[in-house]
Amino acid sequence: MLSPDDFLVATQWAGLGTLALALLAGLAFVFKWGIRFRLVGAAGFAGVLTVGLLGLSFEPFTRTAVPGAMPYTTVYDSGASQIVIAVPNTMGPEALDATLRQAASNLFKPYRLGLPGQVATVRARAIAHEPGGISKLIYLGQIQPNPKGSEEVFQVQIDRSNWPTSG
Numbered sequence: 125m126l127s128p129d130d131f132l133v134a135t136q137w138a139g140l141g142t143l144a145l146a147l148l149a150g151l152a153f154v155f156k157w158g159i160r161f162r163l164v165g166a167a168g169f170a171g172v173l174t175v176g177l178l179g180l181s182f183e184p185f186t187r188t189a190v191p192g193a194m195p196y197t198t199v200y201d202s203g204a205s206q207i208v209i210a211v212p213n214t215m216g217p218e219a220l221d222a223t224l225r226q227a228a229s230n231l232f233k234p235y236r237l238g239l240p241g242q243v244a245t246v247r248a249r250a251i252a253h254e255p256g257g258i259s260k261l262i263y264l265g266q267i268q269p270n271p272k273g274s275e276e277v278f279q280v281q282i283d284r285s286n287w288p289t290s291g
Contacts, residue, residue, distance in 0.1 A: 128181045131180040135174060142173075142174050145163060145170050148167075149164045149166075188229040189226065193223040193226040194219050197209065199249075204239075205236070205238045206244075207231050207245065208249055209227050211264065220248060220282055224278075224280055243268050244269060250264055263283060267279065267281070
C-alpha cells in the first residue's frame with residue numbers, strides 16, 4: 125500500500141508535469157498554435173490531479189498495529205460518535221484491551237462529525253451461542269478518548285460480567 129510519503133513524491137512529479145504543460149500552453153498562445161486551448165485544459169486537469177495527490181499525502185493510509193490485538197470487523201459506524209466492532213468471543217481481556225486500542229487509533233479521526241459534547245466511542249461486541257440454538261449479542265467493552273491534558277490517551281472499560289463462558 126502506498127504511504128503518504130509516496131504520494132508526496134508523486135505530487136512533486138505531477139507538479140513539475142503541470143508546470144511543463146502550463147509553459148507549453150503559454151508558448152502555444154505566443155506562437156498561436158491551433159491546440160493552445162486544449163493545452164490550457166490539459167494543464168488545468170493536471171493541476172487538479174496534482175492537488176488531489178497533495179491531499180492524499182496528508183492522510184495516513186497505514187493502520188496502527190498494537191501488539192496483542194486480534195482482528196476485528198467494523199459492524200456499525202455512525203460517522204459521528206458511535207462505532208461498534210465485532211470481535212471473536214474467544215478473546216481474553218488483555219487481547220480485547222489491545223484490540224480496542226488498535227480500533228480507536230485507526231477509527232478516531234479528526235474529521236469525525238458529531239455534536240458538541242458528544243464523545244466518540246468504540247464498543248466491542250461478540251456473539252454468545254446459548255443452548256437451544258439461540259445466539260445473542262454481548263457487549264464486552266468500550267473505549268473513549270480522554271479529555272485533553274490527561275496522562276492516558278484513551279479510557280478503556282471492559283465489562284467482565286458479560287464475558288462469555290463458552291465459545
